[in-house]
Amino acid sequence: MLQRYRALIGASALALALAQSAFAAEKAEVLHWWTTEAQSKAVKVFADAFNAAGGEWVDNAIVNGDVAKPTGINRIVGGNPPTVMMMNAGKQFGELADQGLLNNLDNVAAAGDWKKSLPADVLEAVSRDGHIYAVPVNLQTPNWLWYNKALFEKFGVQEPTTWEEFFAAADRFKAGGIIPLAFGAQPWQQHQLFNGVLAGAGGRDLYLSIFRDKNPEATKTPEFKRVAETYAKIRSYTDPGTPNRSFNEAASMLTTGKAAMHIMGDWEKGEFTAAGWVAGKDYGCVLGLGQQNFLMDSNVFIMPKGGSEAAAKAQALMAEVMLDKDVQVKFNNLKGSMPVRNDVDTSGLDACSKVGLEVLKDPGKQLAGPDWLAGADMLNSLADVVVEYWATPSETPDEFADKYAAVLSEFQE
Amino acid sequence: MKQRPIRWSVYAGLTPAILIVVFAYIGTIIWTVGISFTDSRMLPVARFAGFSQYVRLFGTERWLTSIQNMVIFGVLMIAISLALGFLLAVALDQRIRAEGFLRTIILYPYAMSFIVTGLVWQWILNPTLGIEQTVRGWGFENFRFDWIIRKETAIYCVVLAAVWHAAGLVMAIMLAGLRGIDPDLWKASRIDGVKPWRFYWHIVVPILRPSFISATVLLSLGVVKLYDLVLVLTGGGPGFSSDVPAKFVMDYLFQRQNIGLATAAATTLLITLLCALTPWLYAEYFRAEKRKD
Numbered sequence: 126m127l128q129r130y131r132a133l134i135g136a137s138a139l140a141l142a143l144a145q146s147a148f149a150a151e152k153a154e155v156l157h158w159w160t161t162e163a164q165s166k167a168v169k170v171f172a173d174a175f176n177a178a179g180g181e182w183v184d185n186a187i188v189n190g191d192v193a194k195p196t197g198i199n200r201i202v203g204g205n206p207p208t209v210m211m212m213n214a215g216k217q218f219g220e221l222a223d224q225g226l227l228n229n230l231d232n233v234a235a236a237g238d239w240k241k242s243l244p245a246d247v248l249e250a251v252s253r254d255g256h257i258y259a260v261p262v263n264l265q266t267p268n269w270l271w272y273n274k275a276l277f278e279k280f281g282v283q284e285p286t287t288w289e290e291f292f293a294a295a296d297r298f299k300a301g302g303i304i305p306l307a308f309g310a311q312p313w314q315q316h317q318l319f320n321g322v323l324a325g326a327g328g329r330d331l332y333l334s335i336f337r338d339k340n341p342e343a344t345k346t347p348e349f350k351r352v353a354e355t356y357a358k359i360r361s362y363t364d365p366g367t368p369n370r371s372f373n374e375a376a377s378m379l380t381t382g383k384a385a386m387h388i389m390g391d392w393e394k395g396e397f398t399a400a401g402w403v404a405g406k407d408y409g410c411v412l413g414l415g416q417q418n419f420l421m422d423s424n425v426f427i428m429p430k431g432g433s434e435a436a437a438k439a440q441a442l443m444a445e446v447m448l449d450k451d452v453q454v455k456f457n458n459l460k461g462s463m464p465v466r467n468d469v470d471t472s473g474l475d476a477c478s479k480v481g482l483e484v485l486k487d488p489g490k491q492l493a494g495p496d497w498l499a500g501a502d503m504l505n506s507l508a509d510v511v512v513e514y515w516a517t518p519s520e521t522p523d524e525f526a527d528k529y530a531a532v533l534s535e536f537q538e
Numbered sequence: 539m540k541q542r543p544i545r546w547s548v549y550a551g552l553t554p555a556i557l558i559v560v561f562a563y564i565g566t567i568i569w570t571v572g573i574s575f576t577d578s579r580m581l582p583v584a585r586f587a588g589f590s591q592y593v594r595l596f597g598t599e600r601w602l603t604s605i606q607n608m609v610i611f612g613v614l615m616i617a618i619s620l621a622l623g624f625l626l627a628v629a630l631d632q633r634i635r636a637e638g639f640l641r642t643i644i645l646y647p648y649a650m651s652f653i654v655t656g657l658v659w660q661w662i663l664n665p666t667l668g669i670e671q672t673v674r675g676w677g678f679e680n681f682r683f684d685w686i687i688r689k690e691t692a693i694y695c696v697v698l699a700a701v702w703h704a705a706g707l708v709m710a711i712m713l714a715g716l717r718g719i720d721p722d723l724w725k726a727s728r729i730d731g732v733k734p735w736r737f738y739w740h741i742v743v744p745i746l747r748p749s750f751i752s753a754t755v756l757l758s759l760g761v762v763k764l765y766d767l768v769l770v771l772t773g774g775g776p777g778f779s780s781d782v783p784a785k786f787v788m789d790y791l792f793q794r795q796n797i798g799l800a801t802a803a804a805t806t807l808l809i810t811l812l813c814a815l816t817p818w819l820y821a822e823y824f825r826a827e828k829r830k831d
Contacts, residue, residue, distance in 0.1 A: 195792050202581060217795070220580040311773055366666030368687045369773040502579065502796045505789070509600050509778060516689050516777030535594075 151439035152181040155426075156200075157211035158193040159460075160186050163395035167459035171262075174452045180442050183208075201226050206429035208436050209443050214250040214261055214423040215496035221427070222253040228428040228437065230257045233444045242448075242466045244421075244485075250497040251425055259425035260444045262453075263462035266420045266481065267390035267494070268321035270411040271376075271397070276303060276385045277409070288326050288355050288415050291386075295362040298385045305362040307384035309370035315515050316508035318388055319356050320495055325415030327352040329492060332418075336498040339537045341530035349529075353514075353522035360515060372396075379408070388414075390422075394461035394477065405476030412484050419484050422494040423465060503536040567808070574802040580795035591802035601803060604781040605810075607693050611782065612761040614697045615704070619757055620750065622701065623708025628738065630709070631716045641713070645706040652703070656770030659699040660686070663771075689779040692772050696764075696780055699771055704760065708753045715749035716742070751822065762811060783807050 153175065159168045165186070172182040185207060187193035194217075197210045201221060212218045221227050234240075234257045239248060243261065251259040270285070277284070277294075280301055285291040295305035308314070324332045327348045334343040343349060364384075376396035378384035387393065394404065402408050412419065426447065428440040446452060453464040454473055463474075463481050471482055484490050495504055510532055514525045577587035595601050626644060630637055647655065662668040663686040673681040685691035719742065727737045743750075765784040768774055774781040783803065790800035 191792055198580070220795075224581060310775060312775070364666060365684060365687055366664050368664075368692075368776050369660065369771075500579075500795070502790075502794050502799075505794045512775065513599075513777040516775060516779065 151179065151435060151442055152183055153208040153436075153439040153443055154183040154185055155209045155211075155443075156185045156187065156193065156197045156207035157426075158187050158190040159211070160188045161395060163398065163459060163461065167456050170452060170456040170459060171447060174446045174449065175443060178442060178446050180439055180446070201429045206431055208431060208439055209426050209428055212259060212425050212427050213496055214247070214259065214425045215494070215498070216500045217496065218259060218425075218427050219253050221429075222256075222258045226429055227258045228430050228440060230260065230428065230444060233257075233260075233441050237445060237448060239448075242468050244465075244467065244488075244491060246421055246491055246493050246497070247423060247465060250421075250423065250493065259427045260447050261423045261425045261465045262447050263424050263457050263460060264419075264465050264485065265391040265422050265424075265462040266412065267317045267422065268324065268388065268413050268418070268420050269390065269393065269477075270386055270388050270414055271379060271393055272386045272409050272411075273379050273382060273384075274407055274409050276382060280385075282385075284409060284411060285414065286411060286417075288322075291414055292358065292362075295386070299362060303382075304364045304378065304384040305386060306359065307375040307378035307387040308359075308363040308367050309372050309375040310363075310367040310512075310515060311369055311371065312505075312508050312512045314372055314375075314389075315512050316504070317390070318359070319352075319511045320420065321388060321413070322356045322359075322415075323352050324418045324420055324492060325413050326355045328416050329418060332492065333498075335533065336495050337493075339499070339503070339533050341534040341537065344526040344530040344533070349526055350522050353525050356511075357514070357518075357522065360518070391462045391481070392460075394475070398461075403475075404478075410477040410480060412480055413490075417484060417490055418492040419481065419490055420492055420494045422496060424462075499536070503532070506532045506535070570801045571805050573797060574805045576798055578796075578798040578801075580797070582797060587798065591798045592806070595799060595802050595806065600778045600781055601783075601786055603778055604783045604786045607780060607782050608761065608764070610693055611697055611700070611764065612758065614694075615700045615761060616754060616757045618697070618701045619704045619708050620753060622705045623753065624712050624743075624746075626705065626709040627712035627716055630713055641710070644709055647703045647705075648707045650703070652767040653770050655699055655703050656767045659695070659702070660771050663695050663698075686772060687776060689776050692776060692780040696768055696771055700760070700764070700767060703767075704757060707756070711749050711753050712746060715746040719745055762807070 155172075157168060159165060168184075168186075172184065175182045187196060194212070197207060198221070200206050201210070206226075218227065239257070244264075247261050247264070248257070251257055251261050270291070272284070276282075276298070280297050280303075282294045282297055283290070285294050298305040308318070320332075323335070331343055331346065331348045331352070334340045372389055372393070373396050375384075375387055376389065376393055377400070379387050380397065380400040380402060397404070397408055404410070426443070428444070431437070431440075447456075448466065450466065450469045453466050453469050454471075457464045457478070458473060458475070461478075463478055463485065464471075467485075471479065474482065507529065510525070510528045513528075514520050573582050574591055575586060575588065576583060577585050577590065630641060630644075634640075663683070665671065665682075665684040665687060670681060670683045673683070686695045723741060724737075727741065763784055764782050765788060768780060768782050768785055772780040774785055787800050787803045787807070790796045790803065794800075
């Protein structure tokens, strides 16, 4: 109710701003879906900074990205866009840019010298045909292994860095009556885990030939077979309660000591913080089991064409504020992700973010996330195959590889 | 029969409704069918693509599974709800004590949203939280009730939750029907010495025909738009074993940004339903009307 009320105020404020754009403050209606406790604290950093810089932040938070995205897109297409809207980097906003509905941010990027301070892959992921269309605000990777330190000490298990070590550790916990791996078998979580295995156990080349080149032949390699076998083997280290379990329920299995490990993205830290856990003390983290790759994913903000001059000004100001060095550190600390700029002061980051940052420094370990390389349709069609494989213990790795290849050949360019 | 004069005021009053039907319903149906023949992805575009979306649709295992699930769910849910609702109504009709109280209890589930129903049953059926865990806690270590995590049985969990949700409504409809039956019929049958079950089967059920039809229509609407219950209860899983067409359409419409395929699926669903329903509707309404004249 409150949200709707706020949105209403936002809309009328916006109308007012348009009417008297000559002397109004630079109002910006921001549509996003960061609504959990940690997320809303983080987004408030942006709002405060924007207000301090002379703008006026009008918050329009919609619970659940799957609702927020179509709402925003419909408004953009319908000619009544929010000033700024959240998105994920990659192919998601490509069509909006193609249809000429987004403001080109080349000037803003040139003024802020993005080329120098942002990783090249990130710039690539916010660009379309050589022009920049979105402001990236963070970096995150979905392939972290989080573990309960107390349980690791109790069982005398060392931090695993390869899948072999992971399975050895998992056997110890299984024998000791602890669930080795907390897991929620929802499609997005299953697909995310699989992609982590693909990059970690299969390696960079295999990963790229699948998501970038969409090459069905890649599934015939021994590397892919190893990925398929590893993924299927993980199944036997989870408990029977996995179907349709949400990621935060899985996270709470770690904090309550029921399970020893969980593989999930940076946002998991928000759950740990809420449970009073401290990075490096209560929980440990390993980035990318096997080949250590940072599967880059980034939240971005797009700036739809609004028409009025005031809106364009507000958009430019917003881009500047969001990429400010101090704002970047403050925001990402609360959000649990990493600053997208490579020139910020990192002393204030937590132990796990520092691990991530260390990995990010090596360009050979940066790997564009699936969303940056392929469209939602292909990724979800692959997810269907992966999800079915997990749910069907009788399906062999070869059968799985054939189905996977069939989807790839459908999307091959 | 004398021809009645056309009452224009009635049509004037109906105009807004007719306009809404024509533009909001029929218009959007035509638009949906149109989009399904284009290669639209995230946004609708007018690039004609022939039947390619339909070809892909029927090559998608998940779609075939979801259609199959809709049939299983529809037949079982409607049959069980009707049977259970009727039996409950008959039981409540025996002039028992505390009838109002029982009636309220039985009707309660229907007042709950599918989201709540799904969540509650998800916990009850989850083997690590619900029934299985509880019974094992009582000392029956080998007890198994894990339908929801097995591919072959997950759809029956959806049926179970939906029947729990809908049986009360059917009961209310049937009870109203039962109360409308002429008391003389009961007396006559008793005098003739007709056995109670024969009386119900041969006399009450045919009299309640309109009630059965209303209940069936209401329930079948629920079958076609079944979405939120599945989403919360099983998420369409394990794998996509409990997926349903509405969820398939929603997924492709929003998450997967492929409205071409989504509208092709919606169109297929519409045509299937029309094919299934038209003969029945024809028999039920139009022929019945003719007989009256």
